[in-house]
Amino acid sequence: MRKPLIAGNWKMNFVTSEAVEFTKALVSNKFNDDVEKLICVPSVHLSELSKLLKGTDIKLGAQNMYFEESGAFTGEVSPTMLQDLKVDYVIIGHSERREIFKEDDEMINKKVISALAHSITPILCCGETLEEREKGVQEEKVKTQLIEDFKGISAEDAAKVVIAYEPIWAIGTGKTASTEDALQMIVFIRKMISELYNSETAESIRILYGGSVKPDNIREFMETGEIDGGLVGGASLKADSFAALVNY
Numbered sequence: 540m541r542k543p544l545i546a547g548n549w550k551m552n553f554v555t556s557e558a559v560e561f562t563k564a565l566v567s568n569k570f571n572d573d574v575e576k577l578i579c580v581p582s583v584h585l586s587e588l589s590k591l592l593k594g595t596d597i598k599l600g601a602q603n604m605y606f607e608e609s610g611a612f613t614g615e616v617s618p619t620m621l622q623d624l625k626v627d628y629v630i631i632g633h634s635e636r637r638e639i640f641k642e643d644d645e646m647i648n649k650k651v652i653s654a655l656a657h658s659i660t661p662i663l664c665c666g667e668t669l670e671e672r673e674k675g676v677q678e679e680k681v682k683t684q685l686i687e688d689f690k691g692i693s694a695e696d697a698a699k700v701v702i703a704y705e706p707i708w709a710i711g712t713g714k715t716a717s718t719e720d721a722l723q724m725i726v727f728i729r730k731m732i733s734e735l736y737n738s739e740t741a742e743s744i745r746i747l748y749g750g751s752v753k754p755d756n757i758r759e760f761m762e763t764g765e766i767d768g769g770l771v772g773g774a775s776l777k778a779d780s781f782a783a784l785v786n787y
Contacts, residue, residue: 541743541745542573542574542767543573543574543761544574545574545575545576545769546579546600546628546630546747546768546771547577547578548579548602548749549578549579549602549775550772552581553584555583558580558581559587565778567778568779569782571787574785574786574787575768577628578597578775579601579602579628580599580600580601581602582602582603585601589624593625598628599624599626600628601629602630603616603631604617604654606649606653618653618656618659621657622657622659627659627660628659629659629660629661630703631650631651631654631661631663632647632664632665632688633705634664634666637664638707644683647687648687648691648692651689651700652691660699662700662701662770663688663701663702664705664749664770665681665688665702666681666705666707666750667681668680672706672708677706677724678727681704681728681731685732686731694736697732697744698740701744701747702744702745702746704747704748705748705770706724706750708750710750710751711751711772713751718760721766722763725748726765728746729744729746745767746765747767747768747770748760748766748768748769748770749771749772752770752771752772752774752784754774754780754783757769769784
């Protein structure tokens with residue numbers, strides 16, 4: 540049985556004092572124990588929040604990392620730095636990293652491999668643009684991403700990855716893919732993992748939906764039985780909203 544995961548992606552929000560205040564408010568909430576809770580925060584907050592979350596069941600995630608452990612990579616954060624701060628998860632291949640910072644699948648593949656090698660769970664993002672969906676090539680786009688991003692990864696390690704399907708046209712726009720659209724793609728992703736590996740790996744891997752997920756629509760997605768949670772942006776920036784998502 541796949542445990543649902545609600546992951547908040549703060550993106551580039553909150554100064555550290557605000558992050559601390561938010562996290563203290565979050566910890567005081569009562570949550571559904573059957574749902575895994577995760578906040579993915581800017582790297583400057585990781586040290587403080589790691590201390591605040593110690594002893595709680597709220598997991599801590601980073602929003603990005605480089606694949607090398609150290610070296611002349613100005614501005615980057617290494618997997619060993621994340622390990623040292625007790626980071627549980629890292630978002631890799633978010634559409635904003637792909638689109639704005641031009642990260643390609645070769646780099647994303649290296650990051651996934653590196654995260655797994657350092658016992659950090661990757662949340663691998665995939666998804667299509669509005670133009671690609673309108674052309675009807677959304678499955679082809681996601682298929683290519685998955686093939687490239689899972690290169691050289693064993694079935695055992697692949698099962699540890701969390702996949703987040705995020706249609707780019709629904710991120711931060713207020714537009715939400717219909718439940719049918721999201722379900723169709725997530726079923727397709729699971730089929731792709733089965734073809735790349737086997738049915739056991741496909742059934743064990745968790746696949747999230749991301750794209751304008753809110754407390755008032757999360758239940759509809761979760762009731763499909765195929766969508767294992769959400770990677771949530773704006774709705775994760777208020778403690779009561781995040782709690783409502785977890786307690787859907």
